[in-house]
Amino acid sequence: MEFLQLIIGGLANGCIYGLVALGFVMIYKASEGVNFAQGDMMMLGAFVALGIGNTDQMGLPFGIAVILAMAIMFAVGWGVERVVVRQIFGQPQFALVILTIAMGFVFRFVAGSIWGYTPLVLETPFAGQNFRGGGLVVGLADLVTIGVTLALTLALWAFFAFTKIGLAAQAASQNQMAAYIVGVPVMRINSLIWGLSGAVATVAGVLYATKGAIDPNIGLLGIKAFAAAVIGGMGSLPGALLGGLIIGVIEPVAGRYAPGELAKMSPYIIMLVVLVLRPGGLFSQIQMKKV
Amino acid sequence: MRYVFKTTYDRDIDLHQHGWSRAKVAVLAGLMIVLPFLVGEYYLAEATNTLIWALAGMGLMIAVGHTGQVSLGHAAFLAIGAYANSALMNVGVPFLISFPLAGLITGLFGAVIAIPAVRMSGIYLAIATLAVFVIVEEMVILLEPITGGVGGIMAPSIQFFGISFDRYGALENFYWLCLAIVILVTWGYANLMRSPTGRSFLAVRDSEVSARALGINVTRTKSLAFGLSTGVTGLAGALMGHYIGFYNYELFSIFISINLLLVVTIGGLGFIQGAFLGAILITAVPQVIAILRDGLNANFGINLGSIPGLDTMIFAAILILFIIFEPAGLYGRWLKIRTWFDIFPLARRDMFRRQKSYLKTERMK
Amino acid sequence: MSLLEVNDLAVHFGGVKAVDGMSFSVEPGEVFAIIGPNGAGKSTIFNLISRIYEPTRGTIRFDGKDLTAQKSHDIARLGIARTFQNIELFDHSTVLANLLMGQHTHRSTNFVQDILFLGKVRRAEREHRHRVEEVIEFLELEAYRNKMIAGLPYGVRKVVEIGRALALGPKLILLDEPASGLSVEETQDVAFWIEDMRRDMGLTVLMVEHDMSLVNQVSDRVLAVANGRPLAMGTPQEVQADPHVQAAYLGTPEEDAA
Structure with missing residues (x-):
């Protein structure tokens, strides 16, 4: 029973890792860049929702707060691409890595300046509501997390697999030049994807906030989400979710049966093992370069 | 404009192409040697700190700047160097042995890690090094008998040939020790880059396919480069441990890794000089901020001290501006200025314009 | 003994037979050209020799040694150098x-x-x-x-x-389309250099080329390939006169055979 309880909690956590990982993967799929600020975008999204929704702040209803926060973070993501990321177009991937790490610091500073560094709690309708049965306690927040994550993954997968824009984004990542020549608006698609990943990060942030207090440093969770994305294979949306779930479940289980430090290491050990055995991740997309 | 007449191949093989450049380096080294007589205790300690950062920066530069292997986890190797050196000294090994041994241990650790990691390219390697960082951090806490766990460890006072090199007791001596180590490593690094080994690093960085076709064992080369990189970083870590005196795992946080990346990127990727310029910047900026903060507070009553995280924010802003406007870094900018003067008045506006290219996918490697 | 012997070589990528049943041999001191339409598998043969690709079947012997047992970075040491179709230099x-x-x-x-x-x-x-x-x-x-x-x-x-x-x-140099993108004068230079490589340096040259004037000028023997399979082999004149080659590569005789 206790084991099952661990698993359920782990799955809900894993969904949040998975959602942040989805943000990485989307941007990677579209531009082969990696956004190291994704975790911080999640943090900022959660704070924006808090700023709009909490009664001591703007006090709008929860649903509206979330939707507004998603819209604002869409604009932030879109703006970051337009104003900053586009400037380094054509530079090696490494430049984007450093740039986004620096962006993460900026986001953290912004959130810290507005909302301070003491942990705050986001008011949600699901707080404290639990289902009991058969010795298990399942929080409503956990169920909502799992449900929303599944729906969002499915929707994003369909977006990339079936819509014209999604397919164009994938084409752009394979070969931007060729995509540009056949009429794909490469730049505009990149902006759109960055915006979308901002919105997805907000959802992850809000779900994270349903389970506890938030402060500007929760963005460091992004590193764990990274491990999730790598385990799944950077280019695969279902892979990202799976990677997130694996990490989410392993952590509490390892924490239960091994020293705490080992539990903290476990996601990264799994990631290294996957990288060594299957360098492209579980859903590999690496191919040979043609010479 | 200067013309260098080359009469033997040695002119190209030598570290300096003309006497003027050799003289400049000699003057700079001389200045550094007499520095303890010129500045006070506080600034000498800062200079020592800068030297240690330059050493760590050179370590990372070998990997990132000269072999194209991005590492987000170099703080882990600083930690390994520091703990190895302190732990060895605590069991009675003299500094002259423990110090190189610390570098060797870190280098071997790095090279072994690199063997699976070099199969990964670009982004995957960056993430793998990040994972190694987290694992090392937790291992440091776990290995309490060696590392002192959360409580921390003491870096014993350095003493050999009957002379004390204690960081607090004899700061001048500690400074000279760091300077000597930095000069030696810089000389070795410069030698490396003018020899076949250094060329094989550059080859691997620019095109793995053709490096292989020329007979370069890419895996071995990358592993060697990563091992040398982590080894030098380990040496810097050992000195950093002595500089701080008493430390625990928190000294080597992820932010140190990122500051190191800042050193090499802002300094100028692919230039040894860049590591020094970057180190100067990263140690000087907090000083400048502190001076500005005091000045603003005293003269205008603006209290910037109440804004936490301002330092990091300013670093981040500098980094963003450099990546966008001068990806070649400080040293790259200096080269452009020097060229502009060399060929004055013939420089054209677009002479240094970067060529923008559409992304070539790295998925096809 | 031939310097390079390729026997029944094949490589399949998924269902695509990029090279299939390829056999030829290059004699020491010879200039040997491989011609064929785009996608015929010419560069793939080079990549098989440099061990970038793993052959599905067949052997490559160089100087009596089995290349398929070598690592890609050992090929250079045996005396094989190459160039690339899309220039792979160290740009910085x-x-x-x-x-x-x-x-x-x-x-x-x-x-x-x-x-x-x-x-x-x-x-x-x-x-x-x-x-x-x-x-x-x-x-x-x-x-x-x-x-x-x-x-x-x-x-x-x-x-x-x-x-x-x-x-x-090297003993053998592989040139992947040495004249592509070059002007007529530059191509002429390449032709002279290839002749000098053979005459003065004693090199054996294996090249892939589209420019038939270069091929005609320097090569001793020509191998025409199409769809990953060998089509015809012989002197440049013989190969160009071969009806299969004309049909597959140079077009039908009515068209202007460039």
């Missing part, structure tokens, strides 16, 4: 450094000696430089010696890549 180094990198198989020092820059390293460096200067003189690259690759025109880069392959001091 000078021409001189690129050529010196071609000397890698001749290095005699290890990294510790390199770091200390012992006298031995300096002597070895002088020798490397001497050999590279011979290549620079041969290809008339003197003016570009200290120029960065990234700023050089396409034609020069193409020559530098040939130079880097020559710096290796």
Whole structure:
């Protein structure tokens, strides 16, 4: 029973890792860049929702707060691409890595300046509501997390697999030049994807906030989400979710049966093992370069 | 404009192409040697700190700047160097042995890690090094008998040939020790880059396919480069441990890794000089901020001290501006200025314009 | 004995048979050209010889050794150098450094000696430089010696890549479309150099080329391939007269056979 309880909690956590990982993967799929600020975008999204929704702040209803926060973070993501990321177009991937790490610091500073560094709690309708049965306690927040994550993954997968824009984004990542020549608006698609990943990060942030207090440093969770994305294979949306779930479940289980430090290491050990055995991740997309 | 007449191949093989450049380096080294007589205790300690950062920066530069292997986890190797050196000294090994041994241990650790990691390219390697960082951090806490766990460890006072090199007791001596180590490593690094080994690093960085076709064992080369990189970083870590005196795992946080990346990127990727310029910047900026903060507070009553995280924010802003406007870094900018003067008045506006290219996918490697 | 013997070579990528049942042999001192339409598998043959691809079946023997048992970085040491269809130079180094990198198989020092820059390293460096200067003189690259690759025109880069392959001091040189993108004059230079490589340096040349005037001018034998399979082999004239080749590659006789 206790084991099952661990698993359920782990799955809900894993969904949040998975959602942040989805943000990485989307941007990677579209531009082969990696956004190291994704975790911080999640943090900022959660704070924006808090700023709009909490009664001591703007006090709008929860649903509206979330939707507004998603819209604002869409604009932030879109703006970051337009104003900053586009400037380094054509530079090696490494430049984007450093740039986004620096962006993460900026986001953290912004959130810290507005909302301070003491942990705050986001008011949600699901707080404290639990289902009991058969010795298990399942929080409503956990169920909502799992449900929303599944729906969002499915929707994003369909977006990339079936819509014209999604397919164009994938084409752009394979070969931007060729995509540009056949009429794909490469730049505009990149902006759109960055915006979308901002919105997805907000959802992850809000779900994270349903389970506890938030402060500007929760963005460091992004590193764990990274491990999730790598385990799944950077280019695969279902892979990202799976990677997130694996990490989410392993952590509490390892924490239960091994020293705490080992539990903290476990996601990264799994990631290294996957990288060594299957360098492209579980859903590999690496191919040979043609010479 | 200067013309260098080359009469033997040695002119190209030598570290300096003309006497003027050799003289400049000699003057700079001389200045550094007499520095303890010129500045006070506080600034000498800062200079020592800068030297240690330059050493760590050179370590990372070998990997990132000269072999194209991005590492987000170099703080882990600083930690390994520091703990190895302190732990060895605590069991009675003299500094002259423990110090190189610390570098060797870190280098071997790095090279072994690199063997699976070099199969990964670009982004995957960056993430793998990040994972190694987290694992090392937790291992440091776990290995309490060696590392002192959360409580921390003491870096014993350095003493050999009957002379004390204690960081607090004899700061001048500690400074000279760091300077000597930095000069030696810089000389070795410069030698490396003018020899076949250094060329094989550059080859691997620019095109793995053709490096292989020329007979370069890419895996071995990358592993060697990563091992040398982590080894030098380990040496810097050992000195950093002595500089701080008493430390625990928190000294080597992820932010140190990122500051190191800042050193090499802002300094100028692919230039040894860049590591020094970057180190100067990263140690000087907090000083400048502190001076500005005091000045603003005293003269205008603006209290910037109440804004936490301002330092990091300013670093981040500098980094963003450099990546966008001068990806070649400080040293790259200096080269452009020097060229502009060399060929004055013939420089054209677009002479240094970067060529923008559409992304070539790295998925096809 | 032939220098290079390819026997029943095949490589399949998924269901695509990029090369299938390929057999030919190259004699020492010969200029051997492979021609064929785009996608016929010409470059794939090169990539199989340099061990970038793993063959599905078949053997490649060079100088009596089985290449399929070698690692890709061991191929150069056996005496095979190559160029690439889309120029793979080290863009952020000078021409001189690129050529010196071609000397890698001749290095005699290890990294510790390199770091200390012992006298031995300096002597070895002088020798490397001497050999590279011979290549620079041969290809008339003197003016570009200290120029960065990234700023050089396409034609020069193409020559530098040939130079880097020559710096290796190989027995066999693989040229992947040496004339593509070059002007008529530059192509003529390439033709002379290929003839000199054979005559003065005693090299064997295996090349993939589309420019039939170059092929006709320098090659002893020509192999025509299509769809990954050999079509015809012989002198340039024989191959061009072959009805299969005309149908598959040069078009039907009514069309202008360029």
